[in-house]
Amino acid sequence: MHPDTDFDSLPRSKYLRTPDAAQLLGLSPRTLEKHRTFGTGPTYRKLGGRIVYRVDDLRQWADRGVRQSTSDPGAGTVFAARPLTAEEVAVSGGR
Template structure:
């Protein structure tokens, strides 16, 4: 078993991504960002969903060979 947490709360995720917790609130309101759970009055994000969202945001820069000079 690992010491890896299964969930992060809003503040923990905001720290991980160097965002304001309010940004995560706005994303939830707009239907953006990673999937989340609402447990009673608490919002938590599953680590698996966070990592899937991060992978989906991965962009690679265009090759310099493809850029016209």
């Protein structure tokens, strides 16, 4: 995938493998793998032995972190790639 590719230039239903999904989000592939392990990342699918992410799912996950200001509570929280505390699990709705 070209480094300048963004969400709007890709079909919403297109599937990306971990390296391309990570590049689109500006993360390392390892960070995206950690998010899978801890359940803090975007929805993914396992097709055979391959992990793929739908572009629309990546966008929805990233959009949880959208804020207008530091005081804006936003629509949700994008947590770090680590185990969540009980309080964070409650805030995230179990995800």
